[in-house]
Amino acid sequence: MSFLSDPPETDPGVESLYAADRERLGYVANYTRALAWRPAAVAAWAALNGAVKSTMDLRRYELATLAAARRLGSRYCRLAHGAVLRDRFYDAETVARIATDHADAGLSPADAAVMDFAERVAADPNGITAAEVDVLRGHGLSDAEILDVALTAAARCFFSTVIAAVGARPDAAFETALEPELRRALTGSLD
Structure with a gap:
């Protein structure tokens, strides 16, 4: 659901995008x-995002993405990437703490600095x-890894x-995949 109407599913490009989502999600x-x-824009986005992720540890990518999404106020991205963090790396309580105050969530100093930078x-x-930038270097990140965080956030x-x-x-x-407390932490509300 969005402000835009759905494009015709009979268009081959649309049909392909929808089929990929149905298979994945x-x-x-x-x-x-x-x-x-x-x-074509969706394909370009997927290529860019794939290139950014391909050189990065997935957990670090998700932490940087969540931090940028939080700063931008993106409910959609906070929920999506909070779910990945919960499914792949942390329990729901830890992700809720990361979402509300990553500096006090038990993350390593390097991970907290990555989120700050993002x-x-x-x-x-x-x-x-x-x-x-030197703060990240001080936590052991190479210049290439610092660029990865900047690319992720941008x-x-x-x-x-x-x-x-x-x-x-x-x-x-x-609504059903995430615990109410985690949804609240990720979005600031239950709706």
Whole structure:
């Protein structure tokens, strides 16, 4: 569900996007329905996001993505990436703590610094200083790994902005897939 109508499913590009979602998720995601008007743009996004993720530890990618999504106020992305963190890396209580205050969630100092940096990229990329980059170096991140975090946060800015602008609502599946306390921590409410 979004502000846009669904594109015709008879279009081969749309049909392909919908089939891929049904195979991967069991349903067509709301963001796919909204973006399917431009299958080439969806393919370009998938290629960019895949390239960013391909060089990165998935847990670090998810933490950076959650931090950027939180800063951007993207309910959809917070729910989606909070679910991945819960399903793959942490229990629900830990993800809720990460979502509300990552500095006090038991993360390593390096992981907390990654989230801090991702939030800064999403909020004020022009204000980032060499000293902030040096903090990540001090936690053992290479320059390539620092670039990975910046790319992750910047890519989230693009995607979250687009889906928000067209009114893509979080999928109903998040209502049943996530514990109420975790949903509240990820979004600030139960709805």
